[in-house]
Amino acid sequence: MAVSVTYQQLESGADEKLPVVSFSQGKVSGVNNGVDWNQTSFKVFKRRSGSENDKRRNWRIVAARGHVLDYVGYNYGDQASKADATSKYMVGVLDRSTGKMKAYDAQLFNLKPWVKREAKRPAAAINGNTPLSTREKSDRLIETFGSNKQKRAMHSRLKNKISEDSIHKAATTAAENAKELPVELDEPDLASFQLLPPSNKETLIPSEIYRLEHIVSETLLEDLEEKGKALVDASAEEIEKWKKEESHPHFVLEKLPLSPGKSLLSIKERAAVLAYMTVLMQLFITRKRTAQGIPVLTEVPHSIKEHISETLFQETSTASGRSQRYLTKLSKSRIMIHLLLLALHVDGFETMLDPLQKDTGVSQTIMHRYVRSLGGKTKKIQDKEKGGSTPGAYSKYQMQLTAPLTIVTRNTGKPAKHKRR
Incomplete structure (x- = not known):
């Protein structure tokens, strides 16, 4: 039977999508031991938003109530499925009598078990004595x-x-x-620690190659709004004072005062990203091995500290068999990659590398290696204030990221022989 397919939009609006759910632990099956497992109820919760420009208007929560457990899935934040970034889902409804199928836009929700938190219990006595303080x-x-x-x-x-x-x-x-206590750590597992975030190499839009939400989610940026507001509201006298005291990174100070530019981000979002970059830069130059004792992590919200520990710190096993997260060389490489990508989003995918070199202390050669690993290009720019195109003029380097992405791999064969002149 030949089937004709037509694309349809939901009556509720063009932005609405049908929820498609998958269970991370469990599945919906038939009748077992007298219990009908198909009697699972689903509900979709929509965020109320009166503004059409509010990005949070598309936030959805899917809740499923089963016979044993309840499940919850989100389409935003760290718990959202990463599959929607690289794939498009559709649901087809076939009418067998007419041979026509209607296709609707769909969105994937990964449902995870939801466990109620128990109330805090009073401190129990030890060996029948008074409870410990x-x-x-x-x-x-x-x-x-x-x-x-x-x-x-x-x-x-x-x-x-x-x-x-x-x-x-x-x-x-x-x-x-x-x-x-262990004297030395085991060798890190390179295969389990991915340096580059998810990327879309075939897109023609630079902002879609390395999406901002794969580096820092919107929820985390909201937690940094207070620190970002201090950058937005900074006066000219405060900015000049920060430059003299060098209390902020050079890259951040060069962006102040914030004004509309080539970036697709709003001023409020750019300020939050700059506040997050300040934390990463201070973390990059620290000599601490663990999260305990790093001053910058004690000054940020708990959600930011937890995100950094899970995504940037490397989990390794010690000689005694304990598992702990450490700030290794691979961790700092990943921090540098995140800094470059965040700088591209802030500057509209054309950013100067010199301020980042000053803030991190990374040499020019190594910085260019990071740029090539991301698929970016470096462009040499002569500084007109220090000599222009005259011999011996001071030159700066600019990083560019264009679509589609092309990553040049190094030749691992024998080096080419140069002819003598």
Whole structure:
């Protein structure tokens, strides 16, 4: 039977799409043990938005109530399916009597189990004694897992309350625990740590090659609105003061005051991206290995700290079998790649590399390698203020990202022989 297909839009509007769900843990099956599993109810929740320019008007939540578990899926934020960025989904409804099929736009939702959070329980007594206070619990954690500096501070505070024997016993326990700590980390798993974010090499739009939401989501940018507002509202005197004190990165200061440019982002979004880049730059130049003790991570919202720890820190196994996230060389390479991509989104996919080199301390050769790995191109620009095109003039380099994407791979064969003149 020949089938003719026609494209149809939903009556609710052109922006509406049919939800297509997939379960990350479980599936809908038939009747089992007297229970009809097909009686799963689905509901779609839509965000209320009165403005047509609000990007959040297309946010949807799909909830499914089953016999055992409830499931929830989102089309925005970190929990949204990444498949919609590279694929287009449609649902076809076939009328067998006429042989005609109607095709509708669809959107994929990955449903995950939703578990209710239990209420906080009161502190339980240990061995029938009085429940421990917050300070006592903190002291026990420091005694077992704390650093030497934390343990010294704790012992100094408790030296007038406990005996000398107790201090000696605690010091012995700390020394034994220190012996069990790993001296060296295992070799990192390169295959499980992807440096480049998802990309669309066939698109003809530069902003769609490396989408901003694959680097930092809209939800995280909303959490940085307060820090971004300080950049937007900065006066000329404050900007000049920041330049003298060098309290902000050179790349950020050169963008102030913010004004409409080639970027597709609004001023509010650009300010939030610049605030996120400030955090990444300070993280790049730090010498700390773990998230504990890095000052910049203590000043950002918890959602930003969690996102950075999960996406940029590398999870490795120590010699004792424990799994922990560390800021490795691969982590800093990924941070540099994210900085370059964010700079492209801020400047309309043509950005100067010199400010980033000053802020990160990366050499020109290595910076150009990062640009080539992303499929970008570097362009040499003469500085007119320092000599123009005259011999010995100061030159700057500009990074460009054009569509479609072309990544040049290095030749791994023997180097070419140069002829002598």
